[in-house]
Amino acid sequence: MLKHTELEPRFVKGVPRELEPGVLYVSMEYATVVHGCCCGCGLEVVTQLSPTHWELNFDGEAISLWPSVGNWNLPCRSHYVVRKNKVLEAEPWSQSRVRAAQHREQEARDRYYGQPRTPTPPAPAALPISKPAPARRRSYSFSWFTDLFK
Known part of the structure; x- marks a missing residue:
């Protein structure tokens, strides 16, 4: 449930240290939109404006x-x-849906900026744990070494 269902836009040069609830x-100048989370938890939410992140529409x-x-x-x-200053609650997402969306967004940024995505190596599969082999006592012969000094 959202505590704030409407946001008042304020155009600023810099974002204040203390965010006023219900203010966007x-x-x-910094291509950034900041507000306190609309659920009411009070945490800061930063949205970066760019062709590959968020898009802002201001109709006056x-x-x-x-x-x-x-x-x-x-x-x-x-x-x-956020649509026309109104906050519309959206459905919750599973962690797998979030990861899939983040992957698509990263690919879109890489295409836009012309940088190939470095594939992330897959996580290694868990190896079964086995008992270590018993330590063996090794004996070495140094007779060849002592023969050098005869």
Whole structure:
């Protein structure tokens, strides 16, 4: 359940240290939008504006952000869309759906910026744990060495 269902846009040069609840701070200079999480947990949510991240639409009165704001790294894991200053709650996502979306977004950024994605090596499979072999006592013959000094 969202505590804040409407956000008041404020265009600022820099974001204040203390965020006012229900305010969407927009810094065009830093291409960033910041607000307190709409669930009411009070944590800071930062959305970076760019062709491969979020897109901001301002019609002279109201702001919309796209795509949705998914706070997957916050304890609340809130998910919502900001459309014409209104906050619309979106369905929760599973961790696998979040990872798949993050993978697609990374690929889109790599295509946009012309950088090939370095594939992440798969995690090694768990190896069965076996008992170590018993230690063997080794004996060495140094007779060849002592023969050198005869």
